Structure formats: structure tokens, C-alpha cells
Amino acid sequence: MYDNKNCLTSAEIGCLWTMYMNDSMSKCILAFMLEHLEDEDVVEAVKHAYDISQHHLDVLADIFETANWAKPVGFQAEDVNLHAPWLFSDAFCLTYINHMAKVGMITYSGFVAMSKRNNIRGLFSEALVKTNNLFNETTEIAENKELHATHPFIEIPQETDYIESKDYYSGLNPLKQKRPLNAIEISHLYTNIITNTVGLKLSMAFAQTSQSKEIQDFLLRGKGISNKHIKIFTDILLENDIAAPRLPDLSVSDSTTHTFSDKLIMFHMSLLNSAGTGNYATAAAASQRTDLAVNYERLSLEIGQYAKSGVDIMIKHHWLEQPPGTKDREMLARKKE
Structure with missing residues (x-):
């Protein structure tokens, strides 16, 4: 085939x-x-x-x-x-x-x-x-089943408009009032609240069922980061009189029985960290208010540092499978000698 x-x-x-x-x-x-x-x-x-x-x-x-x-x-x-x-x-x-x-x-x-x-x-x-x-x-x-988290509704535009001032892009000056969020910015804030909520619940479930204190500590740290990011994004929406997302009941049981291997848990968290970093990069590029872009960049750094500590744990326990790559030509030559 x-x-x-x-x-x-x-x-x-x-x-x-x-x-x-x-x-x-x-x-x-x-x-x-x-x-x-x-x-x-x-x-x-x-x-x-x-x-x-x-x-x-x-x-x-x-x-x-x-x-x-x-x-x-x-x-x-x-x-x-x-x-x-x-x-x-x-x-x-x-x-x-x-x-x-x-x-x-x-x-x-x-x-x-x-x-x-x-x-x-x-x-x-x-x-x-x-x-x-x-x-x-x-x-x-x-x-x-009414379990879908619907993005906020805003007024349908009745006429086209153009940006008249560079102030449209401002947002860092504490002495100036920030302009209202536009539809693109709202959509990314809302999406990142949802993704962080999923990550938070997974961190809880994995932490409960992992038998390793090292892994539990890592996951609980991730839960705290997700909570922090959800609050930041929610507060920005509330400042603009936009209701926080109404999310479905994403329940996790109180089971502490070993369910998934620590290797799988750490790989899954690495995948979520990569997806989250990508989401933040896209949101930063699409957001025209500078305070939002700076926020995404700052929070991406936090995710990057968290992801690095996860990779260190995976390497330590020989859980990180190496992707295919090229040979070290200099090393091959030296071995031949």
C-alpha cells in the first residue's frame, strides 16, 4: 500500500x-x-x-x-x-x-x-x-445536552469603521483608559479560559491518581498556573462587562487509584503545554491592545518554564522518547578514527 x-x-x-x-x-x-x-x-x-x-x-x-x-x-x-x-x-x-x-x-x-x-x-x-x-x-x-460553552454575544455592527488613532493599540499606560475589547480579542480570551479549565481538571485527576510525590507536586503546580491564568483572562472580560464563561460541570471523582502511568501523564502534560503556548502565541499576534499581547507573552514564559521542569523529570526517569534526527557526523568520524 x-x-x-x-x-x-x-x-x-x-x-x-x-x-x-x-x-x-x-x-x-x-x-x-x-x-x-x-x-x-x-x-x-x-x-x-x-x-x-x-x-x-x-x-x-x-x-x-x-x-x-x-x-x-x-x-x-x-x-x-x-x-x-x-x-x-x-x-x-x-x-x-x-x-x-x-x-x-x-x-x-x-x-x-x-x-x-x-x-x-x-x-x-x-x-x-x-x-x-x-x-x-x-x-x-x-x-x-446544553453542555457547550458558548462564546459571548456582542452587538452586530451596523456600519463599517476605521481606526482613527494609534491609541487603539495602547493599553499599558495606567493613566489612560483602555478601549473596549474587540470581537477577536474576546474570542481568544474566552478560548484560553476553556483550554486552561480542561488542563486544570486533568492536572487534578492525574495528581490524585499518581503514586509519585514528584509528579504530584509538578501537577499541582500546573493546576495553580491554570487557575491563575483563568483568573487573569476572566478579570479582563469582567472589566469590559462581559460575563465569564458558563462552563459545563467537568467533574473529576475522588479516586486515588493508580490509573495512568507517570510516563503517559507527563507526556500528556507536555502536549497540553505545547498547545497552550501555541494558543497564546496566536492570541498575542491577533490582539491589538498592547496590554493583552504583553500578558500572553508573559504567561507563555511561565508555561515555558513549567514545561522545562516537566521535560527534566521525563529525562531523569528515561520517559522521554527521542524524535528521529540526523547523525552527529563529527562523532561518527571520530569513532572511525
């Missing part, structure tokens, strides 16, 4: 490797969710997500074999305890799938753009379509 007529490019190798790591992790999370879900509609959505991940892993295994490529370790059955007690509410599972589908759409669109071979572009294009369908499916279910 996948010929090796043309060599894989570095971009394609990197994208395929990333896809395998992410889907092998997702399969473990989704398999656990399927053991405890009750709502039939949510079960269907999670099963759909699980089938997508399994299909990707099957196709990737074929590509690795054809290319004579050592398959990544990723995550296996031993990284999840399917017999552990209930941990996530149905509402959380639905919101989680919806959120990860958003991350997937951004990721796969980038993979398509970076790929050269027709069959590889076809794989990522198919993944993009399926992930988009999953996002639409989970959004509709959430709407029907």
Missing part, C-alpha cells in the same frame, strides 16, 4: 512520529473512558475517537514496516489501568474529546502543508477530515 519509491522527508518523518506518539497516548485515555461512560451519545463520540486513533496506528505500522523504520515505543496497554475506578464525568469526557479534536485539526493541517509524498498527504488529509467530523459531532452533542 505504501511504497518506498521516494524517500520520506525530514518533515514527513517528524510528523509521522508525532502522530504515532499522540495516537498511542490517546488510545490509552479513550480506552479508559469507554470503561466507565454511561451516556450513550458520549459513548458513541468517544468510540469514534478511539477508532480514529486505532486506524492511524494501524496505517502507521504499515508505513514503518515498509520503510524499514524502527517503530516508536509510544504507549501500550501497561500505561493504563482499565480496572481503576471511575475518574472523569461524562461531561468532562465530551469536553475533552472536543478540545483534543481542536488541537488535532490544527496539528493535521500543519502536517498536510509540510508533507511532499502524495500518500503521506493523503493520510494527514484524511486525519484532518475525520478529526473535523469528530469536532462537529461532539459540538452537536454538547449543544443538545
Whole structure:
């Protein structure tokens, strides 16, 4: 099916490797969710997500074999305890799938753009379509069950307008009144509140069920960062007489039973940190009020420092699988000598 007529490019190798790591992790999370879900509609959505991940892993295994490529370790059955007690509410599972589908759409669109071979572009294009369908499916279910967090409504513009002064971009001068938020700025603030809420709940669930104090401390630190960022973004909305988001009940149980391996937990947190940094960079570029852009840059630095401490833990415990790369030519030459 996948010929090796043309060599894989570095971009394609990197994208395929990333896809395998992410889907092998997702399969473990989704398999656990399927053991405890009750709502039939949510079960269907999670099963759909699980089938997508399994299909990707099957196709990737074929590509690795054809290319004579050592398959990544990723995550296996031993990284999840399917017999552990209930941990996530149905509402959380639905919101989680919806959120990860958003991350997937951004990721796969980038993979398509970076790929050269027709069959590889076809794989990522198919993944993009399926992930988009999953996002639409989970959004509709959430709407029907009144679990969807709707962005704030603002007045529909009745006429076009132009920016008349550089003051439109100001926001750092404490002696000047800040202009009202525009629709683009509101959308990014609201989105980042939702993503931080999902990260906060995951941090709580992982901290409760991890058996390592080092990992628990790391996760509780992440929970505190998410809480802080949610408050900052919410306060900005409230200053502009915009109601804070009405989020669904993303409940986490009080289970302390070992559920996911620490390796999987730390990888998942690294993935969330990367997605959060990307969200903040996009929001900073799109926000025309300088105080908002500075806020996003400042908070991105905090996420970066937190992510670095997570990477240090993963390296310490030999949990960080190395992505494919080039050989150190100087070292090869010296070994030969």
C-alpha cells in the first residue's frame, strides 16, 4: 500500500512520529473512558475517537514496516489501568474529546502543508477530515445536552469603521483608559479560559491518581498556573462587562487509584503545554491592545518554564522518547578514527 519509491522527508518523518506518539497516548485515555461512560451519545463520540486513533496506528505500522523504520515505543496497554475506578464525568469526557479534536485539526493541517509524498498527504488529509467530523459531532452533542460553552454575544455592527488613532493599540499606560475589547480579542480570551479549565481538571485527576510525590507536586503546580491564568483572562472580560464563561460541570471523582502511568501523564502534560503556548502565541499576534499581547507573552514564559521542569523529570526517569534526527557526523568520524 505504501511504497518506498521516494524517500520520506525530514518533515514527513517528524510528523509521522508525532502522530504515532499522540495516537498511542490517546488510545490509552479513550480506552479508559469507554470503561466507565454511561451516556450513550458520549459513548458513541468517544468510540469514534478511539477508532480514529486505532486506524492511524494501524496505517502507521504499515508505513514503518515498509520503510524499514524502527517503530516508536509510544504507549501500550501497561500505561493504563482499565480496572481503576471511575475518574472523569461524562461531561468532562465530551469536553475533552472536543478540545483534543481542536488541537488535532490544527496539528493535521500543519502536517498536510509540510508533507511532499502524495500518500503521506493523503493520510494527514484524511486525519484532518475525520478529526473535523469528530469536532462537529461532539459540538452537536454538547449543544443538545446544553453542555457547550458558548462564546459571548456582542452587538452586530451596523456600519463599517476605521481606526482613527494609534491609541487603539495602547493599553499599558495606567493613566489612560483602555478601549473596549474587540470581537477577536474576546474570542481568544474566552478560548484560553476553556483550554486552561480542561488542563486544570486533568492536572487534578492525574495528581490524585499518581503514586509519585514528584509528579504530584509538578501537577499541582500546573493546576495553580491554570487557575491563575483563568483568573487573569476572566478579570479582563469582567472589566469590559462581559460575563465569564458558563462552563459545563467537568467533574473529576475522588479516586486515588493508580490509573495512568507517570510516563503517559507527563507526556500528556507536555502536549497540553505545547498547545497552550501555541494558543497564546496566536492570541498575542491577533490582539491589538498592547496590554493583552504583553500578558500572553508573559504567561507563555511561565508555561515555558513549567514545561522545562516537566521535560527534566521525563529525562531523569528515561520517559522521554527521542524524535528521529540526523547523525552527529563529527562523532561518527571520530569513532572511525
